[in-house]
Amino acid sequence: MKNSKITLLLLTLITLGTSSCEKNKNEQEFLGKNKIVLKSNNSNVLQNNGYDKILIDVMLITAAAETIDLEFSLDQPAAPGDSSGRKDILTIENPKITLKAGEKFAQLTIKSLPEVPLTEAVDVLLQLKTNSSKIPLEGPLKLIVQPNIATVALSEEKIRLLEIYKTKGLDLYPLMGNKNLTGKINFPGGGSLISLIDKAEITLSGKTQITLSDLATAEQPVLKMVSNAMGIENYLYTLFRNLTIDDLEIWNSISKDAPPAPKKIMDLIKLSRNSAETFTVSLDAIKIDLNTKKVTFIHEYQDLRSDILIQAVPFDFHYTAWDRLQKLIEAKNPIALENTEQGGSVNPRVYLNTEGILANEYTDGINWTPSTATLTEQLLAFKFLLGHENMNDYIQVSVAYNL
Numbered sequence: 001m002k003n004s005k006i007t008l009l010l011l012t013l014i015t016l017g018t019s020s021c022e023k024n025k026n027e028q029e030f031l032g033k034n035k036i037v038l039k040s041n042n043s044n045v046l047q048n049n050g051y052d053k054i055l056i057d058v059m060l061i062t063a064a065a066e067t068i069d070l071e072f073s074l075d076q077p078a079a080p081g082d083s084s085g086r087k088d089i090l091t092i093e094n095p096k097i098t099l100k101a102g103e104k105f106a107q108l109t110i111k112s113l114p115e116v117p118l119t120e121a122v123d124v125l126l127q128l129k130t131n132s133s134k135i136p137l138e139g140p141l142k143l144i145v146q147p148n149i150a151t152v153a154l155s156e157e158k159i160r161l162l163e164i165y166k167t168k169g170l171d172l173y174p175l176m177g178n179k180n181l182t183g184k185i186n187f188p189g190g191g192s193l194i195s196l197i198d199k200a201e202i203t204l205s206g207k208t209q210i211t212l213s214d215l216a217t218a219e220q221p222v223l224k225m226v227s228n229a230m231g232i233e234n235y236l237y238t239l240f241r242n243l244t245i246d247d248l249e250i251w252n253s254i255s256k257d258a259p260p261a262p263k264k265i266m267d268l269i270k271l272s273r274n275s276a277e278t279f280t281v282s283l284d285a286i287k288i289d290l291n292t293k294k295v296t297f298i299h300e301y302q303d304l305r306s307d308i309l310i311q312a313v314p315f316d317f318h319y320t321a322w323d324r325l326q327k328l329i330e331a332k333n334p335i336a337l338e339n340t341e342q343g344g345s346v347n348p349r350v351y352l353n354t355e356g357i358l359a360n361e362y363t364d365g366i367n368w369t370p371s372t373a374t375l376t377e378q379l380l381a382f383k384f385l386l387g388h389e390n391m392n393d394y395i396q397v398s399v400a401y402n403l
Contacts, residue, residue, distance in 0.1 A: 034061045036070070038126060038141040041107065043234035045279065047227075048089060049148045050114035051207065054234065056126060056141065058097060060104040064133070068099045072108060073129040075140070077122050088113055089145050090124055110143065118147040123276060144276050149209060149227045151177060158212040165221050168290050172221060174403040175380060178207045181231040183399030188367045192390045193249055195242040204231040204399060213284050221288040229283035229315060230382060230399050236317075236352060237279040243351045243389050245273050251343075261344030268335050269324040271346065279348075280318045288375065295373035297382065298357065304349050310356035313371075313384050317348035355387025357394065365393040379403055 041055035058070065072095050076088060093109040110126070127140040154162070154176065165172055183204035189197055208231060213224035227233070244251050244262070251262050252273075266272065287296040299314045325346055328336035355361045360368035371384040381400040388395070 034135050036060060036128065036135055036137045040141065043237045044142065045144045045146060045237065046090065046112045047148050048115050048118045048145050049112055052112040054110050056108040056110060058106045058108060060099065060135065063102050063104040064099050066101050068135065069132040070128060071096045071130040073127055074124050075127055076124040089122065090143065115148050118145065121146045121276065121278065142274055146278060151209060152211045152226055154212065161212060161216055161218060164218050165290065170221060170288065170290055170293065172212065175210050175223065178209050179401045181206060181208055181399055181401050183231050183397065185232065185235060186396040188393040188395065190392060193242065193247060196390055202235065206231050208401065215285060219290070221290060223286040223288065225283040227280060227282060229281045230397060232397060233281040236281055239388065240279065240348050240352055244346060245271065259343050261339035261342040264335060264339045265325065265344035265346060268328065269321055271321045278320045282316045283313065284316065285314065293375050295375050297373055298371060303354055304347065305354065312353055312355065312357045315353055317352065319346065319348050321346045322348065351389045353386055354389060357385040357387065361387060362393050367394040367396055369396065377403065
């Protein structure tokens, strides 16, 4: 979003009576009774795959006056079909934490245990087991464990194409399947919401499922990232929530001056900060030149906020709350139609990946760099940018898949 739009949003923040926050979590001060708050740091959704991890922030409203020892546990259903007798689906790697006098922030790491058969998503509650203080827990945090996305089997036709590429000197077999990734996100900070003010550098790890795209031909190899495209699925879900349901300053504010459309949409589709939703990110049309091995992954698409065509990485977002709203829009539901147009949309594409990246679209942005892709016998690597609502500079992303 350009600087003029940032100014308007800042004025809206003033109208809503918001105040700036301190950058250090241990220096923040809030009004109200002290309590222990649990908040997902990147996502509350994990795949049932044995390697997904998420961070959970454990925060006090005001710093502790004395040392507090806390132990957390998970209330989770038995994993069906596990012949080993194991009952758990998730585990807490560090269930016991200590907050010393003057501290107010710690983190838990939640990890998916080795895959067991799940036919549908299940809810797991993160709760407080023991507490050496009298400070209460605000409430348990709901985590969602989704069935592992099945590996896409290669059809006979796709195997035929892979063999053609191999005879021409391009072996794509090492890229097929669930591939390990490493990477980094450089978030510039300086956004118009409190959650977007601070700079951040985030390490990426995990896996992306890659297959040959249905767009591939004998002359044009094309890859598709079926799940966790570029390793940023959890990060983008957190960002999307910060721009919508977790934005308590504007979008989901309880102020009498808050925009009404988001609340009406949330009520209509039964969306809340705690509702069980699924958010996934895929990426198609990663084209590889058979002769030069040049990788093309930036394409043109329409910015949904306008009629302008932009060029960026064309991520495809699937969000269950948007699925529900889409059905109502298609059915010409008047509440859905009116309030979607007035700022209540929950379509991730309205908020994420909204700026072209071939040139600097931000007036005062300093984070712009050329986006690149490299394919060698050892790795497939990408460097690219993301623009989004309520920002005045780009997010830089780098990710590599070792072959």
